[in-house]
Amino acid sequence: MKFIKSVKYVNRISVFSFLLGLLLVTAVRADSRVDTVINSTWKFNRADVNNAQSPSFNDTSWSTINLPHTWNALDGEDGGSDYYRGIGWYRKHCTIGLEHLGKRVYLFFESVGIAADVYCNGVNIGHHDGAYAAFCFDITSEVVFGADNLIAVKVNNSSSLGIAPLSGDFTQWGGICRSIHLLITNPVHITPLDYASPGVYLTTTDVNSTAGALSVKTLIRNAGTTAKNVTVRATIKDANNITVGT
Secondary structure, three states, X not given: OOOOOOOXXXXXXXXXXXXXXXXXXXXXXXXXEEEEEOOOOEEEEOOOOOOOXXXXXXXXXXXXXXXOOOOOOOOOOOOOOOOOOOEEEEEEEEEOOHHHOXXXXXXXXXXXXXXXXXXXXXXXEEEEEOOOOOEEEEOHHHOOOOOEEEEEEEEEOOOOOXXXXXXXXXXXXXXXXXXXXXXXXXXXXXXXXXXXXXOEEEXXXXXXXXXXXXXEEEEEEEOOOOOOOOOEOOOEEOOOOOEEEO
């Protein structure tokens, strides 16, 4: 997985462990975010189109589609000789309200087959290879709050020696094959930039007939300009939804 922009300001990692039934307290704050799926009314063209990342580009002649989407729904399955492996473009206009000014804005992709170049308002945000993993980019620096924003994605499912799998008896789907999420967070938040993971990692360190030991690691990103003291709380509930550890 490749990221063009590096993760910045990951300046605190809170790690804490506890045995179920025992209580170890660490530093605490709940992460809040807005998660909006933006799957509807994308414009699509199955071709490599010059300047398609530009907000001023005229895409009115393009098809209107909803995600998830692939351009190989028919040609990848009919056994013919027209199976297309190449480039396609997707474009979507969206407004991010002024109420979110000062927050961080991310684009979270569940899957793109098989390589993606992502643009926001004509600026390249990042590149990702591989159709079998999610990826996420911070687009805050390019967003215009309270106004129209253009998201463009150049997708390529051409065969590449650098992207697995190299072969198989199945279709290498081209397109944005799963949902895209627009994530809006506070400046201090659990980061989605660690390979698009939730940012919370659970590790069972010991289990026996009476107790279990669990390590919880949370990656906190401070995207602001000043240092912050934050608190992280994890709550463990049993099968009956009863809290057994905090």
